[in-house]
Amino acid sequence: MSDAGAAAGRAAGTRDRDTEGRARNARPRDGLGRPLPYGSEGVDRQPEGVVRSPEQTVRAAQALLDAGRPFHAHEVFEDAWKARPGDERTLWRGLAQLAVGLTHAARGNATGGAxxxxxxxxxxEEWAAGRGEDRPYGMDLCGLVRWARELADRVGAPGAGPVDAAAEAPRLRS
Known part of the structure; x- marks a missing residue:
């Protein structure tokens, strides 16, 4: 949606909409997904609804995590969660939650992040236990679970401040 189209919609009291009429917030976002004022320069957003192979999903999400953009990595995982077969949805939803948890921790929301x-x-962990598989698509689920719980303990500790998303980014594959 163009900035002019979004501005016209706001002036008319309507919601930002995409070309298919679905509600979409056209505000630019920062690297952690926080909305910026209209007209500000934000980072490129991840297109929604992209169907990727599991390999492409892992590769794209890792690149975003390494760049300190866990909010955007969560959107990649969310696409997989919606597109993959039902028996994989718990896996991809869990990975999206890990990315959002890191996002909140980087924003300084310790409670939500943890x-x-x-x-x-x-x-x-539930997905791996239910299948007896802890390395789907080469990902190290045991390592991710350990990373997440350790980070949750650190960010949930009294006096803990925001974390550096890039420095804390997990390795999806060991």
């Missing part, structure tokens, strides 16, 4: 990191770790 909660989502633990929830995502639980989902990944």
């Amino acid at each position: 909660r989502l990191l633990r929830r995502g770790a639980g989902a990944a």
Whole structure:
């Protein structure tokens, strides 16, 4: 959506919409996904609804995590969660929760960050236990669960401040 189209929609009291009429917030976002004022320069957003292979998903999400953009990595995982077969959805949802947990921790939301990191770790652990597989698509689920719980403990500790998303980014594959 163009900035002019978004501005016209806001002036008319309507919601930002994409070309298919779905509600979409056209505000630019920073690297952690926080909305910026209209007209500000933000980072490129991840297109929604992209169907990727698991390999492409892992590669794209890792690149975004390494760049300190876990919010955007969560969107990549969310696409997989919506597109992959039902028996894989718990896995991809858990990975999306891990990325959002890191996002909240980097934004300084310790409570939300710790909660989502633990929830995502639980989902990944549940998925692995239910299949007897802890390395789907080459990912190290045991290592991710350990990383998430350790980070949740650190960010949830009294006096803990925001974390550096790039420095804390997990390695999806060991």
